[in-house]
Amino acid sequence: MWKQALFLILTVLVVPSLAIYLEPPLDAQTKTVLISLVQIYIAATVLCFVVSTVARNYSQVDKLWSIMPIIYAWVACAMLEFDPRAILMAVLVSIWGARLTFNFARRGGYSWRFWEGEEDYRWAEVRKRPGFSNPIAWSLFNLVFISFYQMGLILLFTLPIVKAANGTGLGFADAGLAALFLLFVYGEAVADRQQWDFQTEKYRRLGQGAPLEEYAHGFVNQGLWSKMRHPNYTCEQALWLTFYLFTVVATGQWLNWTITGSVLLLVLFYNSSGLSEEISSLKYPEYKSYQESVPRFIPSLR
Numbered sequence: 001m002w003k004q005a006l007f008l009i010l011t012v013l014v015v016p017s018l019a020i021y022l023e024p025p026l027d028a029q030t031k032t033v034l035i036s037l038v039q040i041y042i043a044a045t046v047l048c049f050v051v052s053t054v055a056r057n058y059s060q061v062d063k064l065w066s067i068m069p070i071i072y073a074w075v076a077c078a079m080l081e082f083d084p085r086a087i088l089m090a091v092l093v094s095i096w097g098a099r100l101t102f103n104f105a106r107r108g109g110y111s112w113r114f115w116e117g118e119e120d121y122r123w124a125e126v127r128k129r130p131g132f133s134n135p136i137a138w139s140l141f142n143l144v145f146i147s148f149y150q151m152g153l154i155l156l157f158t159l160p161i162v163k164a165a166n167g168t169g170l171g172f173a174d175a176g177l178a179a180l181f182l183l184f185v186y187g188e189a190v191a192d193r194q195q196w197d198f199q200t201e202k203y204r205r206l207g208q209g210a211p212l213e214e215y216a217h218g219f220v221n222q223g224l225w226s227k228m229r230h231p232n233y234t235c236e237q238a239l240w241l242t243f244y245l246f247t248v249v250a251t252g253q254w255l256n257w258t259i260t261g262s263v264l265l266l267v268l269f270y271n272s273s274g275l276s277e278e279i280s281s282l283k284y285p286e287y288k289s290y291q292e293s294v295p296r297f298i299p300s301l302r
Contacts, residue, residue: 029079029080029166030162030163032079033075033076033080033162037072037075037076037155037158037159038155040071040075041068041151041152041154041155044064044068044151045147045148045151045152048060048061048064049142049146052142052146052147053139053142057117057119058120058123058142058146059109059117059119059123060147061150061151062104062120063104063110063117064154065104065150065154066096066097066098066100066104067097068151069093069097069154069158070090070097072154072158073086073090073093073094073158073161074090076161076165077089077161080161080162080165080166083165083166084169084170085167085170085174085246086161086165088170088174088178089160089161089164089243090161092178092181092182093158093243095182095185096181096185096239099185099188099189100188103192103196107196121279122275122276123146125275125279150268153264155261156260156261156264157240157262157264158261159258159261160243160244160246160258160259160261160262161243161246163247163250163251163256163257164246164247164249164250164251167249167250167251168249168250168252171249173249174246177242177245177246177249181239181242184236184238184239184242185235185239187224187231187234188236188239190223190224191225191231191235194220194223195220195225198219198220199220201215202215202218217284217286217287218283218286219284219286219287219290221290221294225294227295228294228295228296228297228299229273229277229291229294229295229297230269230273230296230297231299233269233273233297234297234298234299236265237262237269240261240262240265241262244258244259244261244262247259269297273296277291
């Protein structure tokens with residue numbers, strides 16, 4: 001786990017820096033916007049680390065995952081003098097964030113005591129592993145990976161809004177990308193709803209001692225989940241890649257430094273889904289068969 005974490009931390013430091021270095025020098029406006037966004041990022045990172053350490057709840061970043069991109073997008077939009085494409089992109093991020101925040105809230109992720117709320121079950125599993133039971137080691141992991149890395153990634157995959165502003169005028173391509181972005185938001189919502197319905201009904205039956213029947217295997221494998229093991233992750237990755245494509249429309253260039261966020265997100269979700277599946281395969285006997293018959297991310301058309 002430490003090797004994976006260190007690799008991810010290295011990518012979030014090296015890849016963006018290298019990408020920016022290989023690009024033409026940033027203009028003064030872009031530099032000013034980036035400095036402001038980085039300042040917000042540092043404040044959010046420190047907040048997450050301090051609160052998670054004091055409260056011993058290490059899902060503080062999860063609470064901000066759907067909120068920080070909205071803040072970044074609208075701060076950038078204002079500093080870019082409300083460029084039309086920046087406004088469109090900020091609105092799309094707000095729709096995505098509102099939907100995901102609602103989903104996290106109904107799962108118990110938030111509390112009126114902001115430092116409380118449901119903690120991601122995976123952190124408890126990680127703390128049991130060799131090398132993480134030591135308080136100093138865990139505190140370091142919390143600082144550099146949970147707080148610094150994940151908050152940095154959130155900033156990075158939001159940055160295409162900076163590159164896409166002040167480019168060509170809005171056109172049909174922007175409308176197409178907006179529709180595609182919203183389609184992935186809808187797909188993610190459907191996947192989350194199917195999972196929510198499955199788990200709610202499973203625990204209702206368990207609580208009432210009713211026959212579990214099709215819920216006996218313990219994990220959702222219906223609807224979108226019968227086509228891919230992580231349809232919500234697939235849509236999340238796809239919508240941020242779509243978000244990046246606004247820069248392609250704006251600049252006419254297929255590659256620029258803001259692609260680093262969406263690419264690093266693919267790496268994070270691959271590793272995150274691997275950890276989730278490792279836990280699920282130990283918890284549910286039928287999960288390995290599910291892994292063998294259903295693809296991880298790319299939908300099965302069977």
